[in-house]
Amino acid sequence: MTLRDVALFLSFLVVLFLYRRSRRTTSIANVRGPENTSWFIGNLGELLQPQAGETDFRWQSQYGGIVRFKAAFGEDRLLVSDPKAVQHILHAPNYRWERYKDIRKRSMVIMGNDHRRHRRIMQPGFGGPASRALVPVFFSAAATLSNAWRDLIVQSDGQSRVFNITPWVSRATLDAIGHAGFAYNFGAMENAGNRLTQVYNNLFADVFGSPSNGTLFAMSLYGLLPLKFLAFLRDHTPGKRLDRLRALRKITIEVARELVEEKAREVGQGKGNKDVMSLLVKANVSENEKSRLNEDELLAQMSTIFTAGHETTANTLSWTLLELCRHPEMQKRLRRELQQCIASRENKTGTLTAEELESLPYLNAVTKESLRYHTVAVHIQRVATADDVIPLSEPILALNGQHLNEISVQKGQKVLISVCGYNRNKILFGEDPHEFNPDRWLDDPKTIQDAASVGVYANLATFAGGLHSCIGWRFAVLELQAFIVELISNFEFSLTPECSRIRRELATVMLPTLEGEIEKGVQCPLLVKCVARDKD
Structure with a gap:
């Protein structure tokens, strides 16, 4: 059996497993988001192929600070730009939210005690x-x-x-x-x-x-x-x-x-x-x-x-x-x-x-x-290592018409923190977040001062925060x-x-x-x- 045959066989098993998994109902099914356009790649093309941040800003405006989108094989993920939610995920103690393996990473993903060391x-x-x-x-x-x-x-x-x-x-x-x-x-x-x-x-x-x-x-x-x-x-x-x-x-x-x-x-x-x-x-x-x-x-x-x-x-x-x-x-x-x-x-x-x-x-x-x-690093990836409840700065409208002030997630839930979306969030930067305006920093914006501590520099998410800052x-x-x-x-x-x-x-x-x-x-x-x- 050749390497190609082994790869194809393993790929078939993985796809079969993912198809069955995608049929399950998740705890975030009530969160709104864009329509799934492809079972094979979900909304990843819509998110990653246009100019950086373009889709993040559009989804943020349309759905709010937390958006449910489809990754490959029907997997539900969350795009997060709500300030309180970002703070909760990045600053979670005991590595409750960890980095996860990604083919794009150039070196090993170090976790837990190894990361501390x-x-x-x-x-x-x-x-x-x-x-x-x-x-x-x-x-x-x-x-x-x-x-x-x-x-x-x-x-x-x-x-x-x-x-x-x-x-x-x-x-x-x-x-x-x-x-x-x-x-x-x-x-x-x-x-x-x-x-x-x-x-x-x-x-x-x-x-x-x-x-x-x-x-x-x-x-x-x-x-x-x-x-x-x-x-x-x-x-x-x-x-x-x-x-x-x-x-x-x-x-x-x-x-x-x-x-x-x-x-x-x-x-x-x-x-x-x-x-x-x-x-x-x-x-x-x-x-x-x-x-x-x-x-x-x-x-x-x-x-x-x-x-x-x-x-x-x-x-x-x-x-x-x-x-x-x-x-x-x-x-x-x-x-x-x-x-x-x-x-x-x-x-x-x-x-x-x-x-x-x-x-x-x-x-x-x-x-x-x-x-x-x-924001040069547009996204930060995290996965929940335990069941959790993510708080929100502002409520979002759910699919059933209710307004949600928090989102319950299960262990294994993957999220994509939209660094660019957080850094241009109107909650923090007022009505002109999409304008380049250094003057906003000459008197630190009160919204930034009053916001939950997220980033290590100017409370921006650019350098992340918490254990993995x-x-x-x-x-x-x-x-x-x-x-x-x-x-x-x-x-x-x-x-x-x-x-x-x-x-x-x-x-x-x-x-x-x-x-x-x-x-x-x-x-x-x-x-x-x-x-x-x-x-x-």
Whole structure:
């Protein structure tokens, strides 16, 4: 029997089981939602194929803060954007709501006590003091990008140049995570052809962008298979998307092993400190089981840091610059604040401290608004590990005409937290949640102050919250702000004609692509001009 025969047989058994399961009545059957359009993929095409957030916002407006939709094989799931419901799920104690296996995840899903152990080991490397100490490293990486752009602009006849900014900032943030997290120079800015830069180039767009119905069906089916069999299929099934994932896994593990060997030598010589890499290596050789990472765990964590540490920041920065182009008065206002701060410093340099970054009102307002408005990680997945009752901020109309103030769910119920829906919820952000408006943060909205605590930053859901909140959120915010300061202080950004075709591509993370040219990958073409300097 061939591998293909085994896969087909197992797939048949899975589909038969799912068909029978889909005929059962669930506890959420009274919750309204869109009509099921396909037993094989449910409403997944409607949710995941349009631009990021488009369907979330429409369903939220039509049905409220909790929506029942169909996943593949008739499975009922909930799309959640109600603030109290999101808070309840993310902050549930004792891992009552856990992450679940997904074919799109790039590394193992760590749960329960293992998750506690990993977080305890890594927390010192991402805490407040450690992140604040890395601000000069972030500014150095941003300055390398700034110098490269300035050199190319000077060579241009018109003293301005169009850059596809996302690949550039992706390389710069890859170098930033290399220096900050691992005390290592990846050399992405100096050599665009190095192996890490190449493997990450358009990775998300190529692998996860524009999923067909067949791809959604396959992803749903694979996600139900045993982990060992799924790993076997991942390693042996042909296909361009899987080829990219295999190349990513191979190269990131190669680089991770090289870094581990080099750092282990330093730690052995007593040179290691509290950077993330040193903490991981020390955990790998620890004799204490409660503070130890095995090799697979170590390499998986490093692979996750490689990806999450630069791609999310690069895309958030791209959307921020695009929004400042769409609102040139905001860009000028931000530049004035930055220039005044730099001019008041004794050394007149643009390398600000963490304290100075935190003291700039409009910079922080722009940062919060960008993380709210352009949510790069659009969805968070959770599954109930026990029966539960989800409270609501506002009642929703049920199918039987009643108004529900809470939703009872059974163990095993899967939900999709709509981060973009929460971040644009009228309950929190008033009547203009779909407008980019940094001024809303200059006096923290009372609705945000009074809301249940959800997120670790500005009460946004962008970095999640609770036990599974993003451990590197301080790192990410300070890195983003360092790049904003460096680039806005030195350059004027303007829209190009192509900007009217930029779409919010949902590819696990939200990417800028051009309508009609999605196959070309990430594109955010902006006109960049050097800022005129005052002559003393």
